[in-house]
Each structure stands twice: as structure tokens, then as C-alpha cells.
Amino acid sequence: ASMVAALPQGPTHVDCPEDEDFLSAFDRMVSDNIQDRMRETVKPQQVDISVPLHIKGNAKKTYEQLQETRVEEKSTMNFVLMVRKGHKQQYKSLAVPINSELALNLKNREEAERAE
Amino acid sequence: EEEDDEAYYNKDLPEYACKYCGIHDPSCVVMCNVCKKWFCNGRGNTSGSHIINHLVRAKHKEVTLHKDGPLGETVLECYSCGVRNVFVLGFIPAKADSVVVLLCRQPCAAQSSLKDMNWDQEQWKPLIADRCFLTWLVKIPSEQEQLRARQISAMQINKLEELWKDNADATFQDLEKPGVDEEPQQVLLRYEDGYQYQNIFGPLVKLEADYDKKLKESQTQENIEVRWDVGLNKKTIAYFTLAKTDGDMKLMHGDELRLRYLGELHKPWSGVGHVIKIPDNFGEEVGIELKNNSGAPTDCISHFVVDFIWKSTSFDRMQLALRKFAVDDSSVSGYIYHRLLGHDVEEVLFRCHLPKHFSAPNLPDLNRSQVYAVKHAVQRPLSLIQGPPGTGKTVTSATIVYHLVKQSGGSVLVCAPSNIAVDQLTEKIHRTGLKVVRLCAKSREAIESPVSFLALHNQIRNMDCNTELQKLQQLKDETGELSSVDEKRYRMLKKAAEKELLEAADVICCTCVGAGDPRLQRLKFHSILIDESMQSTEPECMVPVVLGAKQLILVGDHCQLGPVVMCKKAARAGLSQSLFERLVVLGIRPFRLEVQYRMHPELSRFPSNFFYEGSLQNGVCAEERKLTKIEFPWPQQDKPMFFYVTQGQEEIAGSGTSYLNRTEASNVEKLATRFLRCGVKPEQIGVITPYEGQRAYLVQYMQYQGSLHAKLYQEIEVASVDAFQGREKDLIIMSCVRSNEHQGIGFLNDPRRLNVALTRSKYGIIIVGNPKVLSKQPLWNHLLNFYKEQKVLVEGPLNNLKESLIQFSKPKKLVN
Ligand SMILES: [Zn+2]
Ligand SMILES: [Zn+2]
Ligand SMILES: [Zn+2]
Structure with missing residues (x-):
């Protein structure tokens, strides 16, 4: 028998002074750190961050692939995160939720391209 | 050997468990690079995820992802300038491809050199959104997982962060530690989570253990005269009489005593033995069977000293059970977990086929209230059966066990606090034709009972398919000892045979503390019945419960004797209240057997x-x-x-x-x-x-x-x-x-x-x-x-x- 329904849904938010303090401390932390970066005037190194060709190719889907994903209605979309280890590039695959802004943007762009 | 096993099963949170709530799914946790502590990406009852709570309060800014998480071990840093401050880090996607790169907002993402590339700079987004890390970097633990974890409040988080400033190794437990002379925390009716439960009961079990230890170790008696004898198993037995006390000290079968010789007729000697006889109508003598025959001064009679040996096993097992309940989410089902903690959970019924006839083979026919009790218990994940004196509690329990086995096909664990109660129930269940194994403590194997033939150690002796083991056993019985090679082989064969019998059993019966036996730790029991449950303390009850309970039946009568708690401090704090009683107070109505067949x-x-x-x-x-x-x-x-x-x-x-x-x-x-x-x-x-x-x-x-x-x-x-x-x-x-x-x-x-x-x-x-x-x-x-x-x-x-x-x-x- 399924009993999941009988359980409480999840932790509920509890308001308290310590949580309020956290909220404002967080906002301050973000803005202070960004402000600090602006003042620091770090000179960015000129590194090559061009999108690697092999990934470019992979990203362009065949018609069949497009059909597949549409039928399956997957909940995530595969992305690649580019990171740098010393001077070498590394690629880590990412499962991005289909309803995230990142995924939606790419989808919209793809559809726009196809429409052209 | 036994001690090693216990340590092996000692389940603890991994290093990467969230220091706040204990969640330890590798894909949900992040390490703070500054203090090397791990935190999860769930927000519990606060406004930000635990990792963000920590970073903000501790003013730490750099993190690493777990090696077993979706991205593998990754230090979050700007691809271009290498800055690791997560509060300025974000990502941008490629214009036309499913590629992203981490960049700091200033200056890297704003750099003009990127403009000609394929990157969509306008799309820069921070890594922290809604005060959590983006879920594609670090997963958010599910609602269920978060509910099962420690419910830490923002206030407690604050306090913990304060503690860490003085002592980086402080733990959540330190928040609630009472001072040396302080009274321990009272037990509660409801608990936030398994951690709070452990934090309250753990110290009480410790108090009781310390008290017991002190008591046992202070009981040395001198000028003891010994009468020597040899048992049927060729082991040396020493009989002697101890002075009587009405204190809390109660000598029981299986306890360990040490006998020491202080006279001059023999070189100094000391030997340890299990109690096989206690004072009774047949004499005030105490008898112990020595573990080791060799060297005992059996021609000396006087100048002996008796020490009581304290064993921590039962207390260790309770502590382990408490920890397992908090830490291991497979220890009990979510339903049982929340119910035992007193959370509001709707009562549910199992959908199951109820048998036409409720009486079990070879047991007396049930009366109406007994039939209802069986029906009640079989359909519910948690039930209390109250059996006033003479109402056929044991028969009802045995019948419930019979139907549980018939319905699930899995094995059922049956416990009671005392060996006598376990034996009574074992005998009744055996009558129904189910395959029953009675698991005894090794120190009690020499003690006879009406169900000795069902005891695991005896069933192994009667497994005729295992001739090599039989031969070694025979050799051991005859000579008392085996060569080290043979002994090793014997132990291995015995272990395998024990495993085979335990896995094949329909029902395993043991005391509550006995359920902490290492031999049971690899088994899972979905259905667990505890008889005389009002006679055990809560931590004692938890020893069997954490072996996987999805269906728990507590049988007892809160109008009869409760558990014996010797330490007054622990008793006052509520250790002497049984789980059965607390659940009754929580509003779980016990199903009462109403017809008594005993008294005039x-x-x-x-x-x-x-x-x-x-x-x-x-x-x-x-x-x-x-x-x-x-x-x-x-x-x-x-x-x-x-x-x-x-x-x-x-x-x-x-x-x-x-x-x-x-x-x-x-x-x-x-x-x-x-x-x-x-x-x-x-x-x-x-x-x-x-x-x-x-x-x-x-x-x-x-x-x-x-x-x-x-x-x-x-x-x-x-x-x-x-x-x-x-x-x-x-x-x-x-x-x-x-x-x-x-x-x-x-x-x-x-x-x-x-x-x-x-x-x-x-x-x-x-x-x-x-x-x-x-x-x-x-x-x-x-x-x-x-x-x-x-x-x-x-x-x-x-x-x-x-x-x-x-x-x-x-x-x-x-x-x-
Ligand atoms: Zn830190
Ligand atoms: Zn956490
Ligand atoms: Zn940068």
C-alpha cells in the first residue's frame, strides 16, 4: 500500500529573528562582494574560452534526435560545463531541468533557428 | 570476536554529512573550503539552504562539490580569472550550444573580449538563486529526505556557528549537553527528529550504564568459600554463597563473575565464569561455569574473592539503535519514523487479504476481542495491543505472527524484554508449524529452557547435512579445545551455518537487547512484534525496531509493571516510561483484549x-x-x-x-x-x-x-x-x-x-x-x-x- 500520501509534505518554513538576520546578512554579503570586485579592478587574463568544436558539433541535433526528445518529454536537458584544470580544458556533463531558464533559452533559440 | 563484529556494524554518519542536518547524499552536499565542513543544499525550515546559511554566517566563500556528485569533485571558480568567491560567481551559456561556463560577474563576464565569441553574455546568472545553489550544480534533497533529517532551526544554526568559533569540532550534540551536575533533559512526548530523540535518550542510557557499572564494580565480596564441581559439558563449576542485599543488584543467569584466589595454598589465580545458578528454593548458592578450565585451584576451598563484571553490551546496543534511528533512513519506514516521534500522520491501513479463519493451527480458538486484535494488527503499520492479565496475550501474539508470515512470506522478528517471555512466545509460535529460530546470547547458551531445541546453537548441532561442522563440534565437545587451524575452520563453518538457518527462518525470536546481536545486523525485518513491551525502556525497544520496521506491533499492558530503571536520575527524567505508554499518551488507542480466562x-x-x-x-x-x-x-x-x-x-x-x-x-x-x-x-x-x-x-x-x-x-x-x-x-x-x-x-x-x-x-x-x-x-x-x-x-x-x-x-x- 502506498503510504507516502499520509506523510507530511516537507519541512515548513519557521519565522524567527535568526532567520531574518540571515536574510539581510545574505543580501549584504552578495552586494558587498560584488562591490569589492568592482573596486579591485582585477585584470582578467586573456584565456581562450572559445566553445570547443567537438561539442559544437554534438550540440547540433539531427532531426531524429529532436523528434526523440519531444516524444520522451524528458525532465532534464543535457549541457556541458566547461572547466579548466591548469591549462587544460575539461568538460563535465550537466543535467539541467527542462523548465530552468537556461534550458528554456536554448530551446527557444533552437526553435527560432529552425524557423529561419 | 564478538566485540569486533559490534564495531564493524557501528553505523555512523559519513564525513560529508551536512553538519547541520545530517543529510549525506553525495549529490546534495558541498564542502566549505575554509573550514572543510560539509553542508547540504536543502533549506529545512529556514530561508536559505544549509550551505548558504553556513557561508553567510561564517563569512566563508569557497566550496567544492562532492566527488560522487553529478559533476564529480569540482572547485567552483571563474573559468577566466580563477576567483572562487561563490557570491560573485555565475555562469553564461553559449549562444547556440548546450555549453556553459562559470565566470565571475566582475570583470570576467563583463569583459569586452567575450563579445565576439559565441557566449551569450547578457545571460549571466549567479550560481546562488533563491539562496540555494543552482540545482544542476548541487541537488536539493527531496522533501521526504529533508523531513527525515534533523530539523535544525535557524536559532540552533546560529548557536552552532558560535560554538565553532571556539571549537571547530563541536557537534550538534554539544548544543544540548547538560553541565556536569545538571539534571539530564526530560524525555518528551513528541520529538522534532531522530537526532533530538537520540540526544535526549542517549544521555539517559549513559546515566543508567554508568550507574550499573558503579554498582556492579562495588559489589566485590571477600572471604568466599567455594565448592567445586564439573558439569556435563566437562566445564568446571564453582558454587558459593553471597551475602544478601536488597539493593538494586539482581544476579541473573548469564551474568559474569570473576573468582579470585588469595590464599597461600596455590599460586594467585583468577577466572571468569557465567552464572548458571542463582539463589532459589533449592539453595542459596550461586553457581558459575568457568570459561577456562585450566589452572583453577579446585583443591582450595576458602580465601576466595568474587567480583562482578560489568558488561556494556546491552547499553552499547541501545546507543547504536538510537544512532541508527537518527542517521539511517532505512532503519524504519517513513511512516513508523514519524509516528514514533509523535508527528501528525494520518492513520493508514495496509490493503491485504484478511484470512477467513483467524485461529492459527494448533493454538486455541480465538474469542471475539482476540480476533479483532489480530485483524487490527495485521492491517496496520503500527498497533498497540493491550493484554490485561489472563486475556490470552501470548496466544494472540502468536496468532498475529502466524498471519504476518502467511501474508508477507518474509521473516518476522519477535522480541520481548525478558528471556522467559521470549521462551513462552517461541513455544506458542513453534506450535503453529512455522520455522522458528530462538537466538540466545552466547553467555546463555548453557542455560536450559523449554525451547532449547529451537535455539540457534542447538539447531546447528542438529543440522545433519553439515558433517564437517558436526565432526569439529564433536571434537571440541570431547577435548574442550581445538587447534587454531581447526578452530578457525570451525568458526567459519559455524558462521555460515548460522547465516543459513537465520535466513531460512519464518520467525526469529530473541530478547530486545538480543536483537542487537551482530548475527542479525545484516537481516531486514519488515514486521516486528514486541511482547511485554511496557517492560522495556524506549531505547531497549528501539534495538529491534531499527532492523527495518515497516510494521510494528507492540503488545503489553501499561497497567502492569514498567521497565526497571536503577538510576534515579534517569528514571526521574523519564527513562522508566515505556514506548507503549508514550504512544498511548500520544493518542494511539491500544486495542484491548477484554476476556480474562485466569482468575475466579x-x-x-x-x-x-x-x-x-x-x-x-x-x-x-x-x-x-x-x-x-x-x-x-x-x-x-x-x-x-x-x-x-x-x-x-x-x-x-x-x-x-x-x-x-x-x-x-x-x-x-x-x-x-x-x-x-x-x-x-x-x-x-x-x-x-x-x-x-x-x-x-x-x-x-x-x-x-x-x-x-x-x-x-x-x-x-x-x-x-x-x-x-x-x-x-x-x-x-x-x-x-x-x-x-x-x-x-x-x-x-x-x-x-x-x-x-x-x-x-x-x-x-x-x-x-x-x-x-x-x-x-x-x-x-x-x-x-x-x-x-x-x-x-x-x-x-x-x-x-x-x-x-x-x-x-x-x-x-x-x-x-
Ligand atoms: Zn566554512
Ligand atoms: Zn543540511
Ligand atoms: Zn573571473
Whole structure:
């Protein structure tokens, strides 16, 4: 028998002074750190961050692939995160939720391209 | 060997568990690079995820992802400039491809050189959104996972962060640690989570363990004389007599004692043995079977010393169970978890096929309330069955177990706090034809019981398919020892055979603490039944529960004796309340068995009215509970009960810590003799007395002063109320002992103890005591008034009993 329904849904938010303090401390932390970066005037190194060709190719889907994903209605979309280890590039695959802004943007762009 | 096993199963949170809530799914946690602590990406009941809470409060800014997470071990940093401050980090996607790169907002993402590339700079987004890390970097634990974890509040997070400033290794437990002299935290009705539960019960178990240790280690007795013997198994046995105390010390079968020789006739020697005999009607001697035969000075008699050896096993197992309950989400189902903690969870039913006939093979047919109880238990993930005295609790439990096995096909774990209760239930379940294994502690394997043949160690001996093991066993039995190669092989074969038998069993029966045996730790039990559950402490009950409970049945009676907790501090803090009781207070209605088959209807009247709101019905009639051909001078012939007014002086017994009352003893002897003379067999009679001093005195007195042969009195069981719980006798004589005006009445003022004492007999009960003293206690006042109304409060010689004219104050209304 399924009993999941009988359980409480999840932790509920509890308001308290310590949580309020956290909220404002967080906002301050973000803005202070960004402000600090602006003042620091770090000179960015000129590194090559061009999108690697092999990934470019992979990203362009065949018609069949497009059909597949549409039928399956997957909940995530595969992305690649580019990171740098010393001077070498590394690629880590990412499962991005289909309803995230990142995924939606790419989808919209793809559809726009196809429409052209 | 056993100790190693225990350590092996010692389950603890991994290093990467969230320091706040304990969640340890690698894909949900992040390490703070500054303090190397891990935190999860769930927000619990606060406004930001735990990792963000930590970074903000500690002002730490750099993190690393877990190696087993979706991205593998990754330090979050700007691809371009390498900055690791997560508060300025974000990502941008490629314009046309599914590629992203981490960049800091200033200056890298704003850099003009990127403009010509394929990157969509306008799309820069921070890594922290809504005060959590983006879910594609670090997953958010599911709602269920978060609910199962420690419910830490923002206030506690704050405090913990403060603690870390002084001591980086401080843990959540340190938040709640009481000071040295402080009273421990009281038990609660409801608990936030398994961690809070552990934090409250852990210290109480520790208190009890420390107390027990101190007590045992202070019990050394000197100038002991030893009588040596050899057992059937060729092991050396030492018999000796210890001075009596009424303290909390209770020697039990299986306890360990150390015997030391201090005389000059032999070189110094000490040996350890398990208790195989305790003081009883057949003698006051204690017997221990030595673990190792060699070198014992068996021709020396005097100059021995006895030490008590404290063992931490049972306490360790409770602590382990508490931790497992908090940390391991497979220890119990979510439903059981929340229910036990007292959370609001809707009651649910299992959808299952109910059998047509509820009675199990070879067990008595069930009555209506028993059938309902079985139905009730089989359908629910959590149920309480209340079995007042004589209502067929054991048969009902055995029948429930039978149906659980038939329905699930899986194995069922059956526990009770005491070995006696486990044996009784084991015997009944075995009768239904199920495959039963009785698991005993290794220290108790030498002790005989009616179900010895079901014990794992004996079943292994009878596995005829395993000839090599048989041969080694035979060799070991004959020679006492094996070569180290053979011993290794023997252990390996035995372990494998044990595993095979345990896995094939329908039902495994053991004590609650026995469920912590390493041999059971790899098994999972979905259905667990605990009998006499009100007699175990909560942590004790948890030992079996955490073996995977999805369906839990607690059988007991919160109107009978609770667990024995020796440390007053721990008892005061609530360790002496059983889980059964707490669940009743939480509003889980126990299903009550209502028909009693034990007592003569006149005997059940007071207990039914007083302890069970008058709900106990009688399944036996007066005729069936009449001792035929027995001429006994009951003051009222249709009421086999009376209170025998006895004004004796209470004395302090020889050892100085125990009470005895000679007049009462003499009256008990007269009553017993009278019963024996008119044809009652000695084993039909039980004598209940609360003090060890009175027990020893009574046994001696009857055997030496009784007018019949000493052998007859030997067969009459004389013991404390506690020793009679769960059992019955045809006739009970109760000696109350205390008649001291100033000191109250010792432990007879616990209503539950009185309930047990009054409900042990089937055919008749006689209470011997001083009514004047007893009536000062409200509960006894009720009982004495009841006896007076029934005209069974009497005095004078046995063959001429007269109603006593003593007056009591009117009983006050008692709230139970
Ligand atoms: Zn940190
Ligand atoms: Zn957490
Ligand atoms: Zn940068």
C-alpha cells in the first residue's frame, strides 16, 4: 500500500529573528562582494574560452534526435560545463531541468533557428 | 570476536554529512573550503539552504562539490580569472550550444573580449538563486529526505556557528549537553527528529550504564568459600554463597563473575565464569561455569574473592539503535519514523487479504476481542495491543505472527524484554508449524529452557547435512579445545551455518537487547512484534525496531509493571516510561483484549474496576475456578480470597539492607501447610514478597519450621512481584512485610505492581499484612475497604477466622 500520501509534505518554513538576520546578512554579503570586485579592478587574463568544436558539433541535433526528445518529454536537458584544470580544458556533463531558464533559452533559440 | 563484529556494524554518519542536518547524499552536499565542513543544499525550515546559511554566517566563500556528485569533485571558480568567491560567481551559456561556463560577474563576464565569441553574455546568472545553489550544480534533497533529517532551526544554526568559533569540532550534540551536575533533559512526548530523540535518550542510557557499572564494580565480596564441581559439558563449576542485599543488584543467569584466589595454598589465580545458578528454593548458592578450565585451584576451598563484571553490551546496543534511528533512513519506514516521534500522520491501513479463519493451527480458538486484535494488527503499520492479565496475550501474539508470515512470506522478528517471555512466545509460535529460530546470547547458551531445541546453537548441532561442522563440534565437545587451524575452520563453518538457518527462518525470536546481536545486523525485518513491551525502556525497544520496521506491533499492558530503571536520575527524567505508554499518551488507542480466562470472577473484580474501568469480562465462571475436594476455611465460601490481619514487627535482615517480618512468615507457613494438607500440590502455590530478606527467610523458615517434609516446601515458588509478571499460579499468598509506621510500604505503593500481584492467581489469593500501615496509602485503602465490604478482612487462628473490626477512612476518589 502506498503510504507516502499520509506523510507530511516537507519541512515548513519557521519565522524567527535568526532567520531574518540571515536574510539581510545574505543580501549584504552578495552586494558587498560584488562591490569589492568592482573596486579591485582585477585584470582578467586573456584565456581562450572559445566553445570547443567537438561539442559544437554534438550540440547540433539531427532531426531524429529532436523528434526523440519531444516524444520522451524528458525532465532534464543535457549541457556541458566547461572547466579548466591548469591549462587544460575539461568538460563535465550537466543535467539541467527542462523548465530552468537556461534550458528554456536554448530551446527557444533552437526553435527560432529552425524557423529561419 | 564478538566485540569486533559490534564495531564493524557501528553505523555512523559519513564525513560529508551536512553538519547541520545530517543529510549525506553525495549529490546534495558541498564542502566549505575554509573550514572543510560539509553542508547540504536543502533549506529545512529556514530561508536559505544549509550551505548558504553556513557561508553567510561564517563569512566563508569557497566550496567544492562532492566527488560522487553529478559533476564529480569540482572547485567552483571563474573559468577566466580563477576567483572562487561563490557570491560573485555565475555562469553564461553559449549562444547556440548546450555549453556553459562559470565566470565571475566582475570583470570576467563583463569583459569586452567575450563579445565576439559565441557566449551569450547578457545571460549571466549567479550560481546562488533563491539562496540555494543552482540545482544542476548541487541537488536539493527531496522533501521526504529533508523531513527525515534533523530539523535544525535557524536559532540552533546560529548557536552552532558560535560554538565553532571556539571549537571547530563541536557537534550538534554539544548544543544540548547538560553541565556536569545538571539534571539530564526530560524525555518528551513528541520529538522534532531522530537526532533530538537520540540526544535526549542517549544521555539517559549513559546515566543508567554508568550507574550499573558503579554498582556492579562495588559489589566485590571477600572471604568466599567455594565448592567445586564439573558439569556435563566437562566445564568446571564453582558454587558459593553471597551475602544478601536488597539493593538494586539482581544476579541473573548469564551474568559474569570473576573468582579470585588469595590464599597461600596455590599460586594467585583468577577466572571468569557465567552464572548458571542463582539463589532459589533449592539453595542459596550461586553457581558459575568457568570459561577456562585450566589452572583453577579446585583443591582450595576458602580465601576466595568474587567480583562482578560489568558488561556494556546491552547499553552499547541501545546507543547504536538510537544512532541508527537518527542517521539511517532505512532503519524504519517513513511512516513508523514519524509516528514514533509523535508527528501528525494520518492513520493508514495496509490493503491485504484478511484470512477467513483467524485461529492459527494448533493454538486455541480465538474469542471475539482476540480476533479483532489480530485483524487490527495485521492491517496496520503500527498497533498497540493491550493484554490485561489472563486475556490470552501470548496466544494472540502468536496468532498475529502466524498471519504476518502467511501474508508477507518474509521473516518476522519477535522480541520481548525478558528471556522467559521470549521462551513462552517461541513455544506458542513453534506450535503453529512455522520455522522458528530462538537466538540466545552466547553467555546463555548453557542455560536450559523449554525451547532449547529451537535455539540457534542447538539447531546447528542438529543440522545433519553439515558433517564437517558436526565432526569439529564433536571434537571440541570431547577435548574442550581445538587447534587454531581447526578452530578457525570451525568458526567459519559455524558462521555460515548460522547465516543459513537465520535466513531460512519464518520467525526469529530473541530478547530486545538480543536483537542487537551482530548475527542479525545484516537481516531486514519488515514486521516486528514486541511482547511485554511496557517492560522495556524506549531505547531497549528501539534495538529491534531499527532492523527495518515497516510494521510494528507492540503488545503489553501499561497497567502492569514498567521497565526497571536503577538510576534515579534517569528514571526521574523519564527513562522508566515505556514506548507503549508514550504512544498511548500520544493518542494511539491500544486495542484491548477484554476476556480474562485466569482468575475466579471474584478475584478479577477489584483489578477490573480499578485498573481497567470495569471492562474486563470473565471467560471463566466460579464453578471452573473452584478447587474441588479441597477443604479450606475461606471466610466466605463463594469468595476464595481474604486479607489476613497480621500485626508483626518488621526487622532488618542479617545483611542490614533487607527487611523481614517473622510473624508474617509464620502465618505464610501456616497457610501453605494448610493448603498442602488438604491436597494442594506445592507447585500450585506461589508466595509473593517484595523483599529479598523476607524471601530468603521464608524459604528457610518453611523448610526448617514447617510441620511437613522440607521437600514439599521446596517446590513452592517464593519470589518478588516482578518475577511473577507474565505468569500464573493456582494459589497466591502475598506477604507485604512492611509494618513500620514511619517508612511507608516500600515498593508496594506502585499501583501497577499491586495490579500484577493481585492478578497472578487462578483459584485464590490471601494477603498477609498489617492493614493499619497499608491503609495509609490511598490505593491500599481502596483495596482494604473492598476486602472489608466483602467481609474477607479477617484475623485470629486459621480454623477460627473472625472478621476484623478495624476501621479505615473512606477511600478518596483516585484518578488513574
Ligand atoms: Zn566554512
Ligand atoms: Zn543540511
Ligand atoms: Zn573571473
